[in-house]
Amino acid sequence: MLSYWLEIVLAIGFVTALIIPVAISDKGRRSFVLAVRSLWLHKLRAFLSVMGIIIGTGAVIALMAFGEGSMQDALDDIKRMGATNIIIRSVKPPDDGSTAKRSFVAIYGLTRHDYERIATLQQSGTITRMVPMRVFPAEIRRLEKLHNGRIVGTTPEYADVNQLELAAGRFLTDEDCLEMRNVVVLGAAVARDLFPFSDPLSPENRGTIRLGQYFYTVIGVLRDRMPTGGTGGSQAAEDYNHDVYIPLETTRARFGRTVFIRQSGSRMGEQVEFSQITLTVSDIDKVRPTGEVIREILRQHPRQDWAVTVPLDRLEEAERTKKRFQMLLVLIASISLVVGGIGIMNIMLATVTERTREIGIRRALGAKRRDITMQFLIEAVVQTSLGGILGAVVGLSITFLVPWLASLLGETLPAKVHVPSIFLSLAVSVTVGVLFGWYPARRASLLDPIEALRHE
């Protein structure tokens, strides 16, 4: 974030440092006007010669915006999972075909034993929070209404770890867990579905939610939450809006160890003690070693029925991708700007030849070499700057138009304008003007006035 602002400030500073002397001094303003007029004499030529700059800056700004947009999406996703978190999940192992003994009840996943072993890490202070949870699909009923969602049995810390926001009421508390109360917090979609007309928290709705055999009272409703993307393949996309939350202890007491899941006609039993344990690590530097330790502990399972996800890994991977992407952009930008610069240089050299006589006249009338250099340099810089500005306009229009067109076609193409890229490419266009305009300008100034005057 700091570097973001720093870049903006630097770029603005650079541009103003170039513009201010031109803008405030009488001579500068006049040179600018004269340069614009000389360019205006050959509008099409000037335009074509800055095409490279226009395309270069436009491309950089647009690509930067799309890159930033999609990267922001990915980063938001990961941040939602929490950068200091480690997520341990139970994974149903593939059916062992060789035994041909397909058990009716699948027993797998993290156990209380694992939980306790991992909890020993808590004593060393590395792990500040452990949130176990048990998740299974269930029918959530109220009166005649039914919502197919998931029951999440968990502890109060879950809300913090997953950054849940409440729209109304409260989340689970320690008392709820200790007393195994029949209380439930509804996801936004569930609440909308089951309570279309009334407030889920009002007293007359007490105990109207039925999960399995028992009735529960709504104590809170969550705010709408963006589903996380299914990053990494191992974890499916999660839509939290269809979840309901009840105390972990209540889950154990009311649903027992085995839950039966009806799935396309068949019934499957699952016995999973914890579907997931989310750990919060005290220090971001300790996240990865802790992840290793946990993997070590879990390797004692006879089967690979667990998975450890470290969002930080993905965060860093995403950031690396972003860096690589930016490097690529810088490369594209520099290529196109060099090409643009060569275009400018080419046209400036032609201009110098064409205007040799003008140079001779000016020299005869008292122009110093410096005056001639400045004249052509300013012309080049004005040209590239206008090209840069035009390119920025093109880039920004692409940034806004393409996602709009995509949305018409039902696609989402996230784009986020990367402000420093605008100033940076403007600054670079100006620099290109100076660098590539210098040689032709210098050449113009070194012309012999007599020769130049004789030039036809």
Place this chain on the structure above:
Amino acid sequence: MPAVVRVIDLVKNYYLQSDTVRALRGVNLEVAEGDFVALMGPSGSGKSTLLNVLGCLDRPTSGEYYLGEENVARMTDDQLSEIRSRYLGFIFQSYNLLPQYTVVENIEIPLLYQGCKLTEETRQWCISLAELVGLGHRLDHRPLQLSGGQQQRVAIARSLVNRPQVILADEPTGNLDSKTSDEIMMMLTRLNAEGKTIIMVTHENDIAEWARRVIRMRDGQIESDIRNKRPRGFGDSVPELPLDNLTPTSPVNVPNSYSPG
């Protein structure tokens, strides 16, 4: 009578690959303030080279050149530019106006390179010069919209804008028909009558007749230097040199009162 231009033993050699072209072979010349000199001679005689040196566009190989009090023969490029912008006015055969500028802007150019601020005052001065050469109604025209004679008149106005000590004219009528040529020469004569020193290169005898002094050159040397008893422009009454109302030419570019005759 003060000499505004004093040239001593001026030599200019051009070095081309193997051989040396000796364009000027020891020229000595003095031009008094207020004089009107025509430089004549066949091509290759060195008249253009001499004009270039006098115009500070070229540096002599050896010899001295005093413009007023200053020896400009050994000056740097920047210093020569400075001299050109302050003390010299140029009129060219092909007018040499900048096509993208209007009449007034063309007249302004030398002021631009004096490093002075262009103000309403300088603009008025340029307009008054345009009026002086009879183009007061064409201020916003571009050179291409003007006839050759009109363009040359703009060039004359431009050569006056910095109140030069010397006006150097290189075949000012070379591209003009005889009637327009006479108009231009009349104008130069009038300027001379007001005290402007003019050095003009020409190869036409009837143009040289307008000058007070005709210098003929041959092979890089002065062949003859003749006072013209009756310059054409002055009719029967040729005023004496120098004129009483001669104001010292100062680098100050905006005169308080410049009243053409």
